[in-house]
Amino acid sequence: MKATRTRWAMVGWLALGGVWGCNSSAAPGRTDVRYIVGPEGNFRSISVALQAAPANEVIEVQGGPYAERVVIDKPGIKLRGVSAIIDGSTVDGGRGIGVHVTGVADVEISGFTVRNFERGIVVQNATKAVIRGNEVHSNNSKTASTAPPLAPGVDLFEGVVLLGASNTEVSDNTLRDNGHDGLMITGGSRNNIVRANRMRNNGAQTAPGRFG
DSSP: OHHHHHHHHHHHHHHHHHHHHHHHTTSTTOTTOSEEESTTSSBSOHHHHHHHSOTTOEEEEESOOBOSOEEEOSTTOEEEEEEEEEEOTTSGGGOSEEEEEESOBSOEEEEEEEESSSEEEEEESOBSOEEESOEEEOOOOOOTTOOSSOOBTTBOOEEEEEESOBSOEEESOEEESOSSOSEEEETTOBSOEEESOEEESBOTTSSTTTBO
8 A cells, every 4th residue: 555655646746746847837938839039039030930830839929029020821820929029110111910810720829019010910711819918009000191080991000800700719908099990800700709808099090089
């Protein structure tokens, strides 16, 4: 009986040790993530890390700001920010989309500030994406020679957009100070979950005070 108790005690200690190892490795620079973007990581660019990473990989992004437009077209990519900022102010005058998930399933974007583009985060013709815990703000139309109010459906000036997206979750985000909607759901999107988002001061380029 003593041997049996000792054996189970050792197994329990090993299992608990595994849990401790998993939790302690959640800090930046953890060894279980092979793709880390940042000053102390193995990549300096999110786009380059995405090119190198296979499908279903975790990419950790630290700090910033990163002046780039990010396109995710591999399934299962988990893009996780640690105080990470993607800023479009110096990217082609802030035109275009900050983070574009297109045509794939099971993508996660969490822990980012995405700002100063025309559209912050777009999930297009994709399924089972998770957009969680981000701050998406100050994404406005850069249309030349056009003063507000601008035209929804013609101009691009939203925080988060679901376009033909299905079974996607948008939760716990702060969506503020975008030119039109904080969140737009369009293009036949269906079966999506939207919860616990904070929206304020959106719509200055269309109808001030009208949009959350």
